[in-house]
Amino acid sequence: MNKITNHMPTAQLQALDAAHHMHPFSTQNDFATRGARVITSARGVFLRDSEGQEILDAMAGLWCVNVGYGREELVEAAARQMRELPYYNTFFMTTHIPAIALAAKLAELAPGDLNHVFFAGSGSEANDTNIRMVRTYWAEKGQPERNVIIARWNGYHGSSMGSGSLGGMVGIHSQGGLPIPDILHIGQPHWWAEGGEMSPEEFGLMRARELEEKILEVGPERVGAFIAEPVQGAGGVIIPPDSYWPEIQRIVDKYGILLIADEVICGFGRTGNWFGSQTLDIRPHIMTIAKGLSSGYQPIGGSIVCDEVAGVLAACEFNHGYTYSGHPVAAAVALENLRILEEERIVETVHDETAPYLKQKFESLADHPMVGEARIVGMMGSIALTPDKAARAKFKADAGTVGYITRERCFANNLIMRHVYDRMIVSPPLVISKSEIDLLIQRAWQSLDEAMAQVKAEGLW
Ligand code: PMP
Numbered sequence: 001m002n003k004i005t006n007h008m009p010t011a012q013l014q015a016l017d018a019a020h021h022m023h024p025f026s027t028q029n030d031f032a033t034r035g036a037r038v039i040t041s042a043r044g045v046f047l048r049d050s051e052g053q054e055i056l057d058a059m060a061g062l063w064c065v066n067v068g069y070g071r072e073e074l075v076e077a078a079a080r081q082m083r084e085l086p087y088y089n090t091f092f093m094t095t096h097i098p099a100i101a102l103a104a105k106l107a108e109l110a111p112g113d114l115n116h117v118f119f120a121g122s123g124s125e126a127n128d129t130n131i132r133m134v135r136t137y138w139a140e141k142g143q144p145e146r147n148v149i150i151a152r153w154n155g156y157h158g159s160s161m162g163s164g165s166l167g168g169m170v171g172i173h174s175q176g177g178l179p180i181p182d183i184l185h186i187g188q189p190h191w192w193a194e195g196g197e198m199s200p201e202e203f204g205l206m207r208a209r210e211l212e213e214k215i216l217e218v219g220p221e222r223v224g225a226f227i228a229e230p231v232q233g234a235g236g237v238i239i240p241p242d243s244y245w246p247e248i249q250r251i252v253d254k255y256g257i258l259l260i261a262d263e264v265i266c267g268f269g270r271t272g273n274w275f276g277s278q279t280l281d282i283r284p285h286i287m288t289i290a291k292g293l294s295s296g297y298q299p300i301g302g303s304i305v306c307d308e309v310a311g312v313l314a315a316c317e318f319n320h321g322y323t324y325s326g327h328p329v330a331a332a333v334a335l336e337n338l339r340i341l342e343e344e345r346i347v348e349t350v351h352d353e354t355a356p357y358l359k360q361k362f363e364s365l366a367d368h369p370m371v372g373e374a375r376i377v378g379m380m381g382s383i384a385l386t387p388d389k390a391a392r393a394k395f396k397a398d399a400g401t402v403g404y405i406t407r408e409r410c411f412a413n414n415l416i417m418r419h420v421y422d423r424m425i426v427s428p429p430l431v432i433s434k435s436e437i438d439l440l441i442q443r444a445w446q447s448l449d450e451a452m453a454q455v456k457a458e459g460l461w
Helices: 010-020 028-034 072-084 097-109 123-140 161-166 200-218 244-255 307-314 328-343 346-367 401-412 434-457
Strands: 039-043 046-049 054-057 114-120 148-152 183-186 223-228 258-262 286-289 301-306 371-377 380-385 418-420 423-426
Touching (some): 010 028, 054 434, 072 328, 097 301, 114 123, 114 307, 123 161, 123 223, 123 286, 123 307, 148 200, 346 371, 346 434, 380 401, 401 418, 401 423, 401 434
Parallel strands (some): 223 258
Antiparallel strands (some): 039 046, 114 301, 286 301
């Protein structure tokens, strides 16, 4: 076989891909019939494909390339670390400089007394850690019956057995025997889709109080933790009503259960502060991190843990860990990524300048006839597609059909936006400039126009 390079014709690359590469969250047969778009390189906020097209990546990969593509410092950090020490573990009374430095740096950045880091290779792995850590914590405290972890429908925490169980995605639960026992779910604070006649504030309170109802139903002595994303990401960028989080915080405090904030998307500047917990004003005992931790340049995740939980665990042997926990190259790259975020004041620039600019432009999409609401916090936002704004109505098609059509129009217009059912999402690299934001909005508007014409032509309106 010829060496596979980006000089090969696209069709040949697509055929090889369809034949041998099994894609995540995809219908594999689609790749044989349609062929994947082959991404070959990237700079800043733009991807380039095998046909030489430049695509504005308004999703920062999978919500992760916070500092943008093409940062040489990260390449250098990886190369330096590979020369020095490409791999070593931290299991058996050993450690290494990148893991020490990254853990110490995260303890400095994280709020409150979140001073301890357990590393993983991804967000899913970190949430699996959290399940075992929380249950071990309570067992060590003499309360092994506190096994129940409450999470939310339409939350996303990963796709492994544990993290997929924490998530509330029915598509994930329907395959492979999830959820695992003692993971329970409550409703999400998704006013647009589920709020009915209630005001957003009333609805937010009602959804938060489902946590208290669930705790009382199970028995407070059995509940170990509640996990949630400060702002749901993969569920459709659901920004909760203002009433929601204060009530959740009140309830977890009242019953003394642990709060796990899944910061995999919200962390590292995405919401305009270092962590979503700061933006939403919550006090977690554990934060799940990944994605923006290394801006996606290396696979790394982890759990940042408070003094109390880490203190209790410190006395026992926690029989848990991954070959790549604290991988030195990934840790060195993450550390360099944090240096860039800090020294270039990227989080502050998002907070003070670019996110307010994006908010103003993004919210103007609500003037489009097919857009019901446009909501954004920091650099994560979504629009709801609807044929009738006032009624928050659905299309004459299965949920997601119009979202898919719109995503395909965006793709054809060299803009990557994702759809979750009939919501369109943006989460661009945090370094996006104002003129790039203008381009994003212009392409989004054009794609909405084209999608609306298609939806009407197909009788789906
Ligand atoms: N938690 C959240 C909030 C996520 O958005 C994701 C990934 N989209 C995960 C966990 C899982 O992370 P990973 O894909 O790295 O396993």
